[in-house]
Amino acid sequence: MKKVLLLLLQTLLTASMFAQNYTETESYAVDEYIEKCTDIPVVRQINGGTVFNVTYEPEELWDNSMKGAFEYACKIWEEQLPNSLPINIHVKLANIRGSNNSQNLLSKVSxxxxxxSYNESVLSSRIKYVLLAEYNSGHNVTYVDSINNEDFFSKPDITITYNKNKLNDFSFSLDNTPVAKYDFVTVALRDIARGLGFSFNLTANSNTQTFDNTNRSLTYYENIVRQAIGGNNSSEAYTNATQGTLNLSVNYYNSNSQLKKLPIVNPSQLLV
Incomplete structure (x- = not known):
């Protein structure tokens, strides 16, 4: 996508709210960019038919160019995801501050x-995929019995809040982006990815050369990364994560799954 400034992301701890929880991710920018423009091919493979239901807050601040840029990013993701029940995304503009008080905070994703279970926290967007797959399989529908909230299907699965103070720093164009602007489509693509669960955070302790323990349940993707870097062996995980590359199993529940090479973004804090 266009000229974009690289983003630094930091995943925060999961905050509990009864049986329902949420994970929050912060997106930051640094003064480096990739000079590249990539258009969606006219002829391309469509992997699924997932629909994103997008709502905006406050509605009056989202003009057509802003909505068009965000929904363009949604379209790219919709075509790549397997079939699922509709996923609800609530997009907001607000004055927000980062956990480290950085002035370069672009957005927060919840x-x-x-x-x-004790070992895994399941995203509501993933539950919707399982529900539809179970229904289409023709077998007894059992997973839906675990849904005890009447508003499960109507509440947001993903909430993305963009920094109102950085609004003038974004380019909402679907063409080339000026060097001095953040490409909003690229930022939105990254934020949606985080909202779908493609985020992970382990805080490295350089003094002890271990990763700090977390007291929260991990998501499916986080468990994959954790197993790939050494499981519960914190010292081994630190060594593997700081060596520059990571052998990441696509599906660690399947012993026959292929391994993929994944570069480490930051040796002191594993951001995937």
């Missing part, structure tokens, strides 16, 4: 999760 994902709704449910703790179904």
């Amino acid at each position: 994902s709704t999760t449910y703790d179904y």
